[in-house]
Amino acid sequence: MKPEKGGAAQLAAGARRRGYNWTARILFFTALLAWLALPAGTVQAHAQLISANPAPGQTLAQFPAEVQLDFSEAVYLESARVNLLNASGELIAEGVVRFSPTSERTLFVEMPTQPDGVYSLDWFVVSSVDGHDTSGTIAFSVGLAAPKASLLPPPGTPDPAATLPPAAELILRALTYMSMAVTLGAAAFAVLAWRPAYQEIAMADGAAAAAAAVWDGQASGLFRGLILFGSIGVLVCMAGVLIWQS
Secondary structure, three states, X not given: OHHHHHHHHHHHHHHHHXXXXXXXXXXXXXXXXXXXXXXXXXXXXXXXXXXXXXXXXXXXXXXXXXXXXXXOOOEOHXXXXXXXXXXXXOEEEEOEEEEOOOOOOEEEEEOOOOOOEEEEEEEEEEEOOOOOEEEEEEEEEEOOOOOHXXXXXXXXXXXXXXXXXXXXXXXXXXXXXXXXXXXXXXXXXXXHHHXXXXXXXXXXXXXXXXXXXXXXXXXXXXXXXXHHHHHHHHHHHHHHHHHHHO
């Protein structure tokens, strides 16, 4: 019976070594997936307005022939809208928008000349990086001091910070994080919980070691299946998010 015990121990040791190598590769792969997936949901901060000419609250001697808007990331030209409003929030004109020759982060807007007065630019853009829309209002005056109240968006203007992405994108992102949880959870449980317990049982002789080897093979198959399923889910959902944003 001793050779059988020795053979079972050798099988268990071999399975243990193979399991360690395989788990190390999976942990590296899932860590890479996490690194790739996290920017899709957390790093991107939408196309924020970083500067404008005229600047908010600026008083000009004459109406500008052209308005310049600089954003933190590239935007879609076909979705960009810039409207000129008077002091009462009424629409005066719709601007003609074009890209800067050097950057898709900068928009130039042509407006018809207006007399002295208080005005505001109501702008709306969609980021070509993450597909989210942002909007805002820039108040300025021509020949007059712009009142502080005119710096506020017109009544009824939606708050960009409270605007949620489309439902389809939210679902895809939720599925991405669920897949990541399955992948990382299965890998962590295999390394931190199952492997230590298996090693302790495998050190025993006789039927316990043989049973541990059998259970280890079955458990390894289950963990591998979960990790593979979760990894595929992450990749598919990330691809779906990119396709949706495009």
